[in-house]
Amino acid sequence: MSSTPKTLFEKVWEQHVVAEPKGEPTLLYIDLQLVHEVTSPQAFEGLRLAGRKVRRPDRTIATIDHNVPTTIEGRLNIVDQISAKQISTLRQNCKDFGVELYDIDSREQGIVHVIGPELGITKPGMTIVCGDSHTSTHGAFGALAFGIGTSEVEHVLATQTLPQSKPTTFRIAVEGKLPQGVTAKDIILAIIGKIGTDGATGCVIEYAGSAIRSLSMEGRMTVCNMSIEAGARAGMIAPDETTFAYLKGRRFSPQGADWDKAVEEWKKLPSDPGAKYDRELVIDAATLAPYVSWGTSPGMVAPVTASVPDPAAAANEQDRKSFERALEYMDLKAGTPLSEVAIDRVFIGSCTNGRIEDLRAAAKIAAGHKVSSRVHAMVVPGSQQVKAQAIEEGLDKVFKEAGFDWREPGCSMCLGMNPDILSPGERCASTSNRNFEGRQGRGGRTHLVSPEMAAAAAIAGHFVDIRNWEVREEVTA
Amino acid sequence: MEPFKTLTSLAMPLDRTNVDTDQIIPKQFLKRIERTGYGDFLFFDWRQTPEGKPVADFVINNPRYKGAQILVAGKNFGCGSSREHAAWALSDYGFRVVIAPTFADIFFSNAGKNGIVLARLTEGEVETLLQNAQKIPGYKLTVSLEEQTVKDDRGFSAKFDIDPFRKFCLLEGLDDIGLTLRHAAELDKFEQQHEAATWLRAK
Ligand code: SF4
Numbered sequence: 284m285s286s287t288p289k290t291l292f293e294k295v296w297e298q299h300v301v302a303e304p305k306g307e308p309t310l311l312y313i314d315l316q317l318v319h320e321v322t323s324p325q326a327f328e329g330l331r332l333a334g335r336k337v338r339r340p341d342r343t344i345a346t347i348d349h350n351v352p353t354t355i356e357g358r359l360n361i362v363d364q365i366s367a368k369q370i371s372t373l374r375q376n377c378k379d380f381g382v383e384l385y386d387i388d389s390r391e392q393g394i395v396h397v398i399g400p401e402l403g404i405t406k407p408g409m410t411i412v413c414g415d416s417h418t419s420t421h422g423a424f425g426a427l428a429f430g431i432g433t434s435e436v437e438h439v440l441a442t443q444t445l446p447q448s449k450p451t452t453f454r455i456a457v458e459g460k461l462p463q464g465v466t467a468k469d470i471i472l473a474i475i476g477k478i479g480t481d482g483a484t485g486c487v488i489e490y491a492g493s494a495i496r497s498l499s500m501e502g503r504m505t506v507c508n509m510s511i512e513a514g515a516r517a518g519m520i521a522p523d524e525t526t527f528a529y530l531k532g533r534r535f536s537p538q539g540a541d542w543d544k545a546v547e548e549w550k551k552l553p554s555d556p557g558a559k560y561d562r563e564l565v566i567d568a569a570t571l572a573p574y575v576s577w578g579t580s581p582g583m584v585a586p587v588t589a590s591v592p593d594p595a596a597a598a599n600e601q602d603r604k605s606f607e608r609a610l611e612y613m614d615l616k617a618g619t620p621l622s623e624v625a626i627d628r629v630f631i632g633s634c635t636n637g638r639i640e641d642l643r644a645a646a647k648i649a650a651g652h653k654v655s656s657r658v659h660a661m662v663v664p665g666s667q668q669v670k671a672q673a674i675e676e677g678l679d680k681v682f683k684e685a686g687f688d689w690r691e692p693g694c695s696m697c698l699g700m701n702p703d704i705l706s707p708g709e710r711c712a713s714t715s716n717r718n719f720e721g722r723q724g725r726g727g728r729t730h731l732v733s734p735e736m737a738a739a740a741a742i743a744g745h746f747v748d749i750r751n752w753e754v755r756e757e758v759t760a
Numbered sequence: 761m762e763p764f765k766t767l768t769s770l771a772m773p774l775d776r777t778n779v780d781t782d783q784i785i786p787k788q789f790l791k792r793i794e795r796t797g798y799g800d801f802l803f804f805d806w807r808q809t810p811e812g813k814p815v816a817d818f819v820i821n822n823p824r825y826k827g828a829q830i831l832v833a834g835k836n837f838g839c840g841s842s843r844e845h846a847a848w849a850l851s852d853y854g855f856r857v858v859i860a861p862t863f864a865d866i867f868f869s870n871a872g873k874n875g876i877v878l879a880r881l882t883e884g885e886v887e888t889l890l891q892n893a894q895k896i897p898g899y900k901l902t903v904s905l906e907e908q909t910v911k912d913d914r915g916f917s918a919k920f921d922i923d924p925f926r927k928f929c930l931l932e933g934l935d936d937i938g939l940t941l942r943h944a945a946e947l948d949k950f951e952q953q954h955e956a957a958t959w960l961r962a963k
Binding site: 298301302304306307308310312314315321322324325328333335341342343344350363365366368369372404406407408409414415416430431432433434435437438441442443444446448480481484485514516535537541544545548549580601602604605608698699700707717719720721722725726 | 775776777778780782783786787788790791792793794795805810834835836839840841842843844845847862864865866869870873874883923924925936937939940941943946947950951954957958959960961962963
């Protein structure tokens with residue numbers, strides 16, 4: 284039997300085609316929609332106005348993450364009335380339309396892209412959408428997962444489908460062994476720096492190669508999470524034993540005979556040998572270093588050992604203008620070594636780096652050290668389950684003893700819709716995914732880094748090369 | 761959704777690249793639960809100082825461009841967050857067309873759902889329009905969706921590509937859910953078969 288070799292993406296796509304009307308986008312079936320408070324109110328309102336129902340409440344899951352305060356007192360009494368209204372609106376909508384909600388007081392509440400995988404709701408081969416661009420995170424399991432706008436949220440609620448034009452495919456292979464101190468975050472920052480913030484527009488990226496395969500599920504999620512920062516529609520990684528081991532026994536993972544059947548099906552998903560991609564790129568893992576972003580776009584990154592670049596060296600006039608604007612906003616001078624840039628704040632968390640492994644990595648750096656007296660450093664677990672696990676392992680103590688502020692789960696300072704924001708002019712080492720102007724608070728300056736680099740910066744008061752860090756104490760559970 | 765055929769209007773130049781949706785509509789305005797009323801907050805952090813004073817040299821505050829319904833900007837317009845509020849803010853402010861060399865994917869789709877025409881021209885053509893709109897007072901453009909052209913009255917003329925189906929929906933002002941429900945029978949059939957794939961169930 285000979286059939287054309289297919290990519291992972293093509294296999295998932297083809298299994299979800301409902302209709303292919305001539306001259307129109309393909310109608311794609313959606314296995315799972317994740318819903319949160321910020322991008323859903325207008326969608327539910329639209330359903331109400333049109334007298335429509337949620338077609339598949341069993342394929343819809345909601346949580347509250349974007350604007351929850353991260354202190355216990357703040358959560359009990361949300362001072363911001365508009366936030367409170369948005370949260371109560373989601374509660375009402377979930378009740379009216381029969382959607383399961385992981386509310387603030389749930390033991391499973393957390394950032395939507397952390398709880399989906401953690402509960403075993405995210406599965407290989409699925410199509411997953413959410414009114415949030417970092418939905419690409421779930422691609423780490425070999426799902427086709429992408430962010431959508433509110434009109435599309437309404438469309439999926441009503442029909443469980445989405446009209447989609449077929450994206451192109453882009454295979455990025457990272458080959459070889461990652462040098463010590465280089466993390467999943469550095470892989471993706473390097474990729475964005477290399478291909479640019481619109482480098483993968485219209486594409487689904489498949490990350491492959493030995494360095495990718497060696498990553499844990501947490502690391503793979505970090506990589507897929509920031510696919511959108513390279514302009515991609517989605518990022519995917521083929522499921523393998525690491526994926527199955529992560530999923531086995533989770534609350535909504537298949538059990539018993541269903542599990543065996545599931546694994547058998549999931550094993551058919553990886554791209555066939557000889558499958559064709561529209562574009563390919565190979566990166567040598569040995570050339571990667573810990574990175575720090577220096578500008579106001581995630582493509583503006585450099586190794587921690589480098590200096591702030593000179594706009595005069597930009598490739599073209601448009602880039603030169605945007606580099607100059609970025610340096611002005613960031614208050615940085617060309618030629619300053621990145622390791623001399625002093626910081627005021629540290630944020631460890633978000634759907635990029637707020638998982639248990641990220642907290643372990645940061646705690647390992649922090650153990651036995653003290654946060655610099657001029658820095659305020661926060662650790663915000665990605666979910667209640669991450670928090671509980673961290674406490675069980677004693678990581679909360681490590682952080683608190685080192686002088687970190689240990690918080691309740693949520694998106695927090697990734698986008699500052701809750702009370703956690705930077706003041707104008709403050710400079711932050713952040714494990715989140717966007718360094719746009721004002722993202723973490725008006726006038727705030729964000730530098731994107733890995734959890735290890737963020738923890739080290741908190742202690743030193745400026746960026747340091749994590750490869751030379753002195754690990755003082757072993758963190759044991 | 762309001763149908764779009766042709767439009768002649770003042771053109772507002774926004775000479776910046778990578779204009780992200782956080783800049784188009786900052787997060788503090790995402791907490792509202794309505795679809796309307798975002799126009800006053802468009803480019804909020806660029807048009808006002810933290811003290812609430814208008815930033816004089818920001819283009820929206822320049823009386824010359826008052827009433828413009830066409831925005832011209834640099835590449836990768838609309839990147840970042842998926843917030844449809846960005847499209848709502850542009851449309852609520854009065855923009856019906858954005859011209860740029862490239863647009864980010866999610867924004868592209870959100871704009872279409874709100875009747876905003878996105879015209880992709882080459883970097884050179886966009887540069888010309890940016891220059892003209894900055895230099896020539898009262899500079900107007902005519903955008904024809906039927907012809908897929910952008911023209912001025914001084915001889916500039918450029919064509920843009922648009923997916924035929926998207927064009928049809930914009931011309932007719934069609935709503936997507938209605939279009940999808942034409943396939944209701946296929947959907948029911950697909951869904952029934954798909955249920956057999958237990959490994960793709962959410963719960
Ligand atoms: S952590 Fe940040 S990027 Fe992730 S879902 Fe929340 S706001 Fe979006």
